[in-house]
Amino acid sequence: MLRIQKPMSDGLRLGELLIGAGILTRDAVEAALTLAFASRLPLGRVLVSTGQLQDQQVDRYVAVQRRARSGGLGVLDARRVIQEMTWGAEHNEVGQPEKQPEGPASLLIDLLGQAGVLTKNEIPYVMRSSIEADITCGRLLLLRRRISPAFHRYCIELLVQYREGKLSFAKAADECRRLYQGGAYVDQQEHCGANESARKLGQLMVRAGFINETELFDALEVSLSLNRKLGEVLVDAGIVVQEVVDLCVQMLKRILSGEVRTAEAAVYLKSRYVISQRQGHFAS
Secondary structure: OOOOOOOOOHHHHHHHHHHHOOOOOHHHHHHHHHHHHHHOOOHHHHHHHOOOOOHHHHHHHHHHHHHHHOOOOOHHHHHHHHHHHHHOOOOOOOOOOOOOOOOHHHHHHHHHHHOOOOOOOHHHHHHHHHHHHOOOHHHHHHHOOOOOHHHHHHHHHHHHHHHOOOOOHHHHHHHHHHHHOOOOOOOOOOOOOHHHHHHHHHHHHHHOOOOOHHHHHHHHHHHHHHOOOHHHHHHHOOOOOHHHHHHHHHHHHHHHOOOOOHHHHHHHHHHHHHHHHHHOOOOO
16 A cells, blocks of 8 residues: 655645635634644644544545645645535535546546546546545555456556557557457557566566565556656655665666576565665665
């Protein structure tokens, strides 16, 4: 499960979201921030203790703020989701018809929507539910058995090809639709570009024991949606440290060049991990 570590500026960011969504006034937020800094308590706890918000509200707002902080949700969409949580989907800050959440977090959902796997009514619900649960949309659909693990992985492979420019989004959606309707799987791994290398990097990290397959596919979903490196996503999520990523990248280059075999590389990486556990840091 991808979770982003909390920086000290979180209170300020949460406060700005609540102000922008019209939940609290700026004066109320600034007063609460003063108390939060003085008491060294999170802003949300202060808002609950002063009776301005309820515990459940704070938990949901913080979940939205985490997604916005990780880049998985735009600020405007984060405000809109907060408004929907508070007043319902009919409320909109500019008085216009409610708009589906947009931005990088919806890439997989866009694919499933265009392929007809998800209906227009399901999409906003899935987006909001994933934010509240603090998990990726793909993971939510898997947990609810809305899609199968094999289908989810195939969709990720399609998005890899799309990000590489080897497959149009429309073609990816057509292939997704064909498979969902009972078609056979087709190998989408003909090329090895940057995103394909990312998948290979992730598989190496799984074999070495740094991450599990659930974390790999969650991270791939996020990295493809945000168009960021897989290693960056894993580090930002607090799953691995940068030294692990750097060493795995070095080993992957040696594998691709034919210098070492994948099994040998995995054994070496595992040995480095054991040493790091004993020394309290990752050994290079």
